[in-house]
Amino acid sequence: MGFGVHARTVDGAALCRMFNRAIRGQYWMPKYLSSDNDPLYRFHQWQANLRILKVIEIKTIPYVPLSHPFVERQIGTLRREYFDHMLFWTTADLENKLLDFRTYFNHHRTHTSREGRTPDTPTSRPPANLRSFRWQPHCRALYQTPVAA
Known part of the structure; x- marks a missing residue:
């Protein structure tokens, strides 16, 4: 379990920074990451980070x-x-x-x-x-x- 905090409006770069802070100090990388269908998660750097780290993103079903x-x-x-x-x-x-x-x-x-x-x-x-x-x-x-x- 990890956390990332950002005080202002979150954009793609801020999302990547929060994820990097959340996994910092962990002994191993997560295998899966749960996210919703926000367009932020289509940011190219975000997708590249998950691909490089071999993290599988699991999307929620909207409104469920x-x-x-x-x-x-x-x-x-x-x-x-x-x-x-x-x-x-x-x-x-x-x-x-x-x-x-x-x-x-x-x-x-x-x-x-x-x-x-x-x-x-x-x-x-x-x-x-x-x-x-x-x-x-x-x-x-x-x-x-x-x-x-």
């Missing part, structure tokens, strides 16, 4: 939010778990808070569909021993996860 349930669920998770509890004041503040949430979500928050593992956890890692642990704060102490002491 359920055509991308994973995107809708991600937006709902972000709203419920984070933005219902936090305010942001500037573009930079929003971007910093989204980066905090991305780190928490990808590295520390367990996922039921992944059998309690985080997205960045290799499947061969042994389960943590919780006999001796401490709490590690995330997202400005909004969340805490146990780590070995």
Whole structure:
């Protein structure tokens, strides 16, 4: 999961910059990217970037939010778990808070569909021993996860 933020009207070049910021610092490139049918996604540099990175773009069905349930669920998770509890004041503040949430979500928050593992956890890692642990704060102490002491 990644985020890109832009304060003004988004054009093709801004869209490419936001995508580059969203994938910066990730261990691997996404295989798929969900987008709607906005003409922005026909921008030649955007199409070239996806082709070079071997990312497959999946288009939504117009006026059918359920055509991308994973995107809708991600937006709902972000709203419920984070933005219902936090305010942001500037573009930079929003971007910093989204980066905090991305780190928490990808590295520390367990996922039921992944059998309690985080997205960045290799499947061969042994389960943590919780006999001796401490709490590690995330997202400005909004969340805490146990780590070995």
